[in-house]
Amino acid sequence: MRFRLNHSMCMAVLMAMTAALLVPSCNNDNCGGNSNGIPLAAFYEDGNNVTITNLTVYGIGAPNDSCIITNSSVSQVYLPLRITASSCQYVFNYNTEGIANDTITLNYDIIPYFESHECGAMYQFNIKSWEFTQNVIDSISIPKPLITNSDVVTINIHLQ
Amino acid sequence: MSTSVTHKIALCLIAALITLPMLAQEQQERKVTPVKPTTNKVLTPPKGTSEDIINQYLTGDTAQARAKERKDSLAKIYPRYPKLNELRLGLNFGDLLMMAFGQKHASVDVSATLNMWNRFQPVAVLGFGRAKDSPIDMNFTYSGKLSPYFKLGANYNFLFKSDPQYQLYAGVRLGMSAFKYDVTDVTVNNPYWGEINQSYELRGLSANALWGELLAGLKVGIKGNWALGWEVKYHGIFKEKKNASGKPWYIPGYGTRNGNWAFGISLFYTIPLNRDRWPVKEDKNKAKQANQGNQDNANQVRPPIKN
Numbered sequence: 001m002r003f004r005l006n007h008s009m010c011m012a013v014l015m016a017m018t019a020a021l022l023v024p025s026c027n028n029d030n031c032g033g034n035s036n037g038i039p040l041a042a043f044y045e046d047g048n049n050v051t052i053t054n055l056t057v058y059g060i061g062a063p064n065d066s067c068i069i070t071n072s073s074v075s076q077v078y079l080p081l082r083i084t085a086s087s088c089q090y091v092f093n094y095n096t097e098g099i100a101n102d103t104i105t106l107n108y109d110i111i112p113y114f115e116s117h118e119c120g121a122m123y124q125f126n127i128k129s130w131e132f133t134q135n136v137i138d139s140i141s142i143p144k145p146l147i148t149n150s151d152v153v154t155i156n157i158h159l160q
Numbered sequence: 161m162s163t164s165v166t167h168k169i170a171l172c173l174i175a176a177l178i179t180l181p182m183l184a185q186e187q188q189e190r191k192v193t194p195v196k197p198t199t200n201k202v203l204t205p206p207k208g209t210s211e212d213i214i215n216q217y218l219t220g221d222t223a224q225a226r227a228k229e230r231k232d233s234l235a236k237i238y239p240r241y242p243k244l245n246e247l248r249l250g251l252n253f254g255d256l257l258m259m260a261f262g263q264k265h266a267s268v269d270v271s272a273t274l275n276m277w278n279r280f281q282p283v284a285v286l287g288f289g290r291a292k293d294s295p296i297d298m299n300f301t302y303s304g305k306l307s308p309y310f311k312l313g314a315n316y317n318f319l320f321k322s323d324p325q326y327q328l329y330a331g332v333r334l335g336m337s338a339f340k341y342d343v344t345d346v347t348v349n350n351p352y353w354g355e356i357n358q359s360y361e362l363r364g365l366s367a368n369a370l371w372g373e374l375l376a377g378l379k380v381g382i383k384g385n386w387a388l389g390w391e392v393k394y395h396g397i398f399k400e401k402k403n404a405s406g407k408p409w410y411i412p413g414y415g416t417r418n419g420n421w422a423f424g425i426s427l428f429y430t431i432p433l434n435r436d437r438w439p440v441k442e443d444k445n446k447a448k449q450a451n452q453g454n455q456d457n458a459n460q461v462r463p464p465i466k467n
Binding site: 036059061062063066068080082083084111112113114115116117120121122123 | 293295298299300302343346348350352353354355358360362365404405406407409416417418
């Protein structure tokens with residue numbers, strides 16, 4: 001069969017395609033991550049992710065002494081970083097008699113970052129160093145020091 | 161009934177049975193079957209045979225006539241356009257049209273296409289693109305500076321036997337652009353630490369990108385040498401400059417990085433090349449009239465084309 005195009009047929013196809021083009025197209029407006037770079041810390045004991053009960057976490061210097069979590073049972077906790085300072089301190093209160101609080105200090109660079117049209121502009125953080133007390137915490141590892149808006153664990157807190 | 165009457169009836173029946181087949185056979189023998197003569201057959205030329213060929217047959221130059229007849233029929237089935245067939249200049253204005261419907265970026269380009277044999281078509285594209293968007297409910301203004309882009313590629317016209325005014329083609333492109341952009345009016349809130357409406361600007365960010373496109377297109381002549389074309393493209397980025405402040409939202413000539421599909425509408429102006437070597441376009445009415453004339457001539461002259 002021989003395929004032939006004539007003028008009117010072509011014009012009809014062209015007009016239909018142009019009309020289809022002008023119909024607003026579907027756009028994926030969902031941002032797959034957080035609206036800012038924020039580290040997620042997870043607790044490990046003997047290499048396994050564990051849940052800590054009655055844990056309270058707060059940042060030193062937070063307005064109104066507000067807490068990140070209060071008396072909660074968690075295996076992971078977000079630790080929001082300050083964007084007006086290059087260092088943050090967090091207190092981990094285990095709410096158990098005879099067990100002292102732990103304090104973690106994170107030192108980092110702040111990177112203004114345009115993530116995408118859907119997620120917008122934000123800050124990323126590059127963690128340069130960290131310090132901690134060893135009352136319950138044994139060690140801390142941060143395999144990937146660049147903190148993006150991805151919803152993944154970036155700080156591994158190993159307990160004694 | 162007496163015995164003699166019975167005998168007479170029997171004799172009559174026997175006589176009838178004998179005479180009827182003889183009469184029938186006589187009737188059959190009288191039928192005449194026409195016989196088609198196989199020698200000295202006079203043929204009329206096929207419809208559309210040119211006058212030259214008929215004259216060549218009439219003068220007895222049958223070998224030449226047959227060769228020309230074969231060449232003509234091949235040209236009808238497979239018209240060959242010259243190597244340099246036409247030069248087509250295009251203006252892609254699809255994004256300008258889309259901007260009227262609210263799109264926040266535009267790439268406008270001019271293209272030069274060399275049509276070879278009405279089949280292979282190398283294409284070169286030069287264009288400029290820019291973007292400006294302050295999305296509602298978002299925390300930034302994106303400004304892509306007016307920047308150039310280039311594309312090189314080729315098309316394959318599937319309707320290479322037809323009039324070049326109408327083309328249905330597939331093509332590939334390799335595109336590249338170096339450009340600058342700003343991200344301004346950024347406000348970031350960090351409620352836990354009480355850091356509200358912290359602002360910053362990212363100005364003079366530079367980037368470059370190399371991408372590829374697979375496309376399908378349709379071109380239709382509208383008047384004289386002017387034509388309209390429509391293209392749908394599937395594209396992907398091969399390589400781009402890594403930037404510590406993020407990836408650009410808009411790449412001139414490529415569009416936004418939201419998806420892999422893009423569209424284009426173009427206006428073309430065609431400059432025909434080697435017009436004298438194009439296959440002759442058959443006018444149906446004239447051909448019909450010519451056929452009618454040939455038929456009449458053939459009926460009058462009846463060239464002695466023998467089998």
